[in-house]
Amino acid sequence: MDLRRLRDLLLPDLENQDLRFLSEVRQLSHAAIRIMGWTEMALAGFVFVARMVTDALVPGLAPGEGPIAARAWQAVLVVLVAVLTLWTAETRPARSHSAFFLCLSGWISSAVVIGSSLALMPHASDEYISVHITTILLVAITVCPLRPLDTFLLGGSIWLAYVVAFIGGALLRVLDWNTWDPSHLAFLFLLVPLTTSLAAVLYAQRSASSRAQQESLRIAQELAAAPVRALLSENAISVGRLAAALTHELNTPLGALKSSIDTMIVLAAKQATAPPEQQPRLVTMQAELRRSVNDGMERLKKVIARLQRFIDLDHTERQAADLNELLGDVAVRLKPALQENVKLEFDFEPLPPLHCRPQQLTTVFSSLLSNAINAVNGEGRIVVSTRKVDSLARIRIEDTGRGMEALELETIFDPGFRVLAGRVSTGNWSLFSARQIVFEHGGEIQITSEPGKGTTVDVLLPI
Numbered sequence: 001m002d003l004r005r006l007r008d009l010l011l012p013d014l015e016n017q018d019l020r021f022l023s024e025v026r027q028l029s030h031a032a033i034r035i036m037g038w039t040e041m042a043l044a045g046f047v048f049v050a051r052m053v054t055d056a057l058v059p060g061l062a063p064g065e066g067p068i069a070a071r072a073w074q075a076v077l078v079v080l081v082a083v084l085t086l087w088t089a090e091t092r093p094a095r096s097h098s099a100f101f102l103c104l105s106g107w108i109s110s111a112v113v114i115g116s117s118l119a120l121m122p123h124a125s126d127e128y129i130s131v132h133i134t135t136i137l138l139v140a141i142t143v144c145p146l147r148p149l150d151t152f153l154l155g156g157s158i159w160l161a162y163v164v165a166f167i168g169g170a171l172l173r174v175l176d177w178n179t180w181d182p183s184h185l186a187f188l189f190l191l192v193p194l195t196t197s198l199a200a201v202l203y204a205q206r207s208a209s210s211r212a213q214q215e216s217l218r219i220a221q222e223l224a225a226a227p228v229r230a231l232l233s234e235n236a237i238s239v240g241r242l243a244a245a246l247t248h249e250l251n252t253p254l255g256a257l258k259s260s261i262d263t264m265i266v267l268a269a270k271q272a273t274a275p276p277e278q279q280p281r282l283v284t285m286q287a288e289l290r291r292s293v294n295d296g297m298e299r300l301k302k303v304i305a306r307l308q309r310f311i312d313l314d315h316t317e318r319q320a321a322d323l324n325e326l327l328g329d330v331a332v333r334l335k336p337a338l339q340e341n342v343k344l345e346f347d348f349e350p351l352p353p354l355h356c357r358p359q360q361l362t363t364v365f366s367s368l369l370s371n372a373i374n375a376v377n378g379e380g381r382i383v384v385s386t387r388k389v390d391s392l393a394r395i396r397i398e399d400t401g402r403g404m405e406a407l408e409l410e411t412i413f414d415p416g417f418r419v420l421a422g423r424v425s426t427g428n429w430s431l432f433s434a435r436q437i438v439f440e441h442g443g444e445i446q447i448t449s450e451p452g453k454g455t456t457v458d459v460l461l462p463i
Helices: 003-010 019-057 068-088 092-096 098-120 128-143 148-171 183-273 276-311 323-337 358-376 406-410 429-440
Strands: 319-321 341-347 354-356 379-389 392-399 444-450 454-462
Touching: 019 068, 019 092, 019 098, 019 128, 068 098, 092 098, 098 128, 098 148, 128 148, 128 183, 148 183, 183 276, 319 323, 319 358, 323 341, 323 358, 323 379, 323 392, 354 358, 358 379, 358 392, 358 429, 358 454, 406 444, 429 444
Parallel strands: 341 379
Antiparallel strands: 319 354, 379 392, 392 454, 444 454
């Protein structure tokens, strides 16, 4: 491992960290201060009780070797540090510098244990110093995302304080060299790099987990947006089809209107100078032309109504709609896509109005009918029928196209699904979106198919 990787491991660059991860670190660090306070309090009580049990079980222990009062005072001091830590956790500085106050609390409680053991029990080797310091370090790196360098500084400063206290007590003849075991210092010296390594691993895992979570959220957002993009794509395709259909639908009535109006103008001029015996014939011709004009206007109104239902894409409120009308509008838009040998037949039964989002269901029907046209591919028959089945409206689209294998049907609604034969050639986001829309309306889509015999799609919607 080179020095740069070692530096990045021990001291991660906070500036390049994700802001959400840093916010999570601050929240965990603030909660860790309370955990550290309660740990110190529980540790003080445990160590005191453990010492009492140990003293009772050790035979032949001299009265001066088990000072109950001194050990009680040591426990009280550690409890006071714990209470101070819990109080600090509620202050404003602790919220902005949580890791610092956590390490400070651990260092103070360890220093209290070291100092009180040397001062109150100078003639008894205190192995519980190592227990306290080990617990403090492990709790610190477990409950708080401490950076490895912070862990190293905390453990190293505690070990250094122990060394200074041990040497100072020996030089001042407060500490009895013969009863205090210096092997604890060697153990704690090894504990510092061990806890630092553990902190590095835990911090890296937390950082990687945060990045993975953010990536999962990003992917989830993209997947959630994919159906919307698919709907927009379908609508864009429908716009092109609508333009082609409108060209045909509008040209015919407009041509008839223009011809009728021109003829009426000519007849009006002739009627002004015509003899009386020709007047009845001219009046009859004008009446027929007026009837032709009215028929053309009604046809234009229907085309405009279809156009309004289609372009109202941003209208998301539910409203009552006639499914037969929606299917008729879809058929008009898809007429340019029909080839000469493809027969599109309708078998509509009257249905009660459905409370729905018409523009979304129009997209569903357009997608399903487009797939049927692609499956027929030049020659065949497509039948669109509607029926009321109990409390459901059933919209059935049957084609005599290629059909699909059972394996293909199992994944027909999966995004990204493609059938090389051409049944679904758009990555299948349209079918995935169609099913989602039908589900949102409380219905379902059922597909049955057989290779070489065609496909039947049933859309069931509650009325």
